[in-house]
Amino acid sequence: xxxxxxxxxxxxxxxxxRSQERAAMDRGIAMLRAxxxxxxxxxxRNEALYYMKRLWSxxxxxxxxxxxxxxxxxxxxxxxxxIWVTKEIARLExxxxxxxxxxxxxxxxxxxxxx
Numbered sequence: 001x002x003x004x005x006x007x008x009x010x011x012x013x014x015x016x017x018r019s020q021e022r023a024a025m026d027r028g029i030a031m032l033r034a035x036x037x038x039x040x041x042x043x044x045r046n047e048a049l050y051y052m053k054r055l056w057s058x059x060x061x062x063x064x065x066x067x068x069x070x071x072x073x074x075x076x077x078x079x080x081x082x083i084w085v086t087k088e089i090a091r092l093e094x095x096x097x098x099x100x101x102x103x104x105x106x107x108x109x110x111x112x113x114x115x
Contacts, residue, residue, distance in 0.1 A: 027051070052085065088102065
C-alpha cells in the first residue's frame, strides 16, 4: 500500500494551481492577440483588457496574502509587474497608448515562468 504524504499533496496542489494560472494567462494572451490582429479591435480589445485587469487583480491579491508561500522578494517583483500591467491597461483604455504588444510580451514571460 502506498501512503500519500502531505508534501506530495501540497506539491500536486501547487502544480494544479500553476496549471490553472497558466491556462488563465494563455486565455488572456490569446484574447490580446486576437484584439491586436483584428481589423475592428474595439469590443475584443476591451474584453481582453478587462480580462487581464481582473486576472492581475486576483494575482496581486494572492501575492499580498499572508498565506502565499513565494519568497517575499519574488512576490514583490510580481506585484511590481502587476502594477505595471494595470497601468499599461489604463493607458490603453484611455487612449494614451495604442500598442498592445508590450502587454502581450510581459504576460508571455510571466506565463512561461509558471511551470
